[in-house]
Amino acid sequence: MADPTTGSGPEPDGMTPVKPEEAELLVVTGMSGAGRSTASDALEDHGWYVVENLPPQMLGTLAELVSHSPRSISKLAVVIDVRSKDLFADIRTALRALAASGVTFRVLFLDASDNVLVRRFEQGRRPHPLQGGGRILEGIAAEREILRELKESADIVLDTTSLNVHGLATAITELFSETGPVALRLNVMSFGFKYGLPVDANFVADARFIPNPHWVPALRPHTGLDEDVSDYVMAAEGVSNFVERYVLALEPVLDGYRRENKHYATIAVGCTGGKHRSVAVAVELSRRLAQYPRVTVTTTHRDLGRE
Template sequence: MTDLPGPAPQADPAEPLDPGPLEVVVVTGLSGAGKNSAGRVLEDLGFFVVDNLPPALLAPMVELGSRGDVRRFAAVVDVRSRAFSSDLAESIRSLSDAGHRPRVVYVHARDEVLVRRYESNRREHPLQGSGRLSDGIAAERALLTGIAGDADLWVDTSDLNVHQLRATLEAAFLREGAVPELTATVLSFGFKYGLPLDADLVVDARFLPNPHWVPELRPLTGRDAPVRDHVLGAADAAEFLDRYQDVLRLLVPGYRREGKKYLTLAVGCTGGKHRSVAIAEEFARRLSADGVTAAARHRDLGRE
């Protein structure tokens, strides 16, 4: 009599695969500068976004998300926590120690822009108290000094509309969750409108002949071929571009070694219409040719 086969041995359940670290973005900055708008853009890009999260809860929220199917997490944090600076810095360190990839986006704007926005909304600044609106803004700037200096990406919304803000963040984060080595924005601007606060490097193109004084070039911009040829063909222009490209080739590997992921190179001329635009476009082209993800943006074009 043949023995009946017993039940087949059950295989041990497979161990759950480690999903790896989360991509974490912390959005902070000045009240009224557009933090919540930035959070909405990140949400559209596939991030799980929590608004107005106290800094002390950042690490627990990321840990909770890592146990589920959340792979991209963003938190909008502000200064309503009294221990804002120390709590946020410690939370970011904890996330890094846990193997996650925290990146800080600092959103800011000029004082006069913030005042105008608050006055139009008839709201008080969270740090204003019994003082003036400008006092609250100054207090917040002072409180944010440390985190602003350590931020991975600065976004100045003073002259951005919502579509331009979206384009800026999409350029930084629309990469299927991959972390870019280095993304460069080459920003043209006019000195008469003020220096861009988010610039890492500033180049002055005012040493080049000004197309404004050439009647047939005055109505055109640095994006038009006649102006571009006039600017790039000027004496010393080619040598200037070549030498500064050598400087960038020295800096870019250093930035990468230090973990810097975003670079803003600002190029200025008097009004931000001719010389700076042409030079910015050329720098963006050269950076792209050197393997850097680069795009030109023109802050003051059309402003005159």
């Protein structure tokens, strides 16, 4: 007979109880205006228990409660921001204490370009929490300095510059809606160097060594998603060898990410405009990386369609 004080013993109808998995703890932070509220709503939609505006000093206490009862709250997201600057200063201390106590957690950092953040604040007709009597840009600069070390140590940096509300919700779904053991999630992104480097890229590969289909009249109107362009790019001298060696070079990195509990990385592949070469190479890299066990791969093309 089960002991009602411990919850042990057989489940109803003779089912054997399943040992609860370790609770997941996600710390959500980042720049004001980068989409924390949207991310919180998306996480709640996928079964996360979200606590917003938690003082960092309480993070350890909350994590301890959850770790002792993973059945009741298996996925906890804690949203912390800089609205209370004095309290936020303790977040690094709180995270170091969590790591020292053995609690497994990840940090999601949301970011966006200064121009986009300014536009979002202006559209919302609200001041930046750190601007005081100054300009919005001054508040953003102050916040970037406070968050600089936290961003550098974050497990996942998600750039929301080009994402609307629905796009951000989709990105959160792709990252955090899966059940079971957390896989290593890779985003292979094509981009155009003339539009700037992706700010959230962990690795950048340069595909500009490949002959450019732009100079082939029959291929110019097409993209790297089209078979004729893809075949042209992959058949160029050295390309297949480059892709094969690049994937092999990533193998120890992926293993190291798993050991260090880093679950997300962006691999960016660039060409001049992000239309032909980088797109074809990104698709091929994604295909090969998706063959590895416990790896989930998404492919995005940041600049496809831009003039």
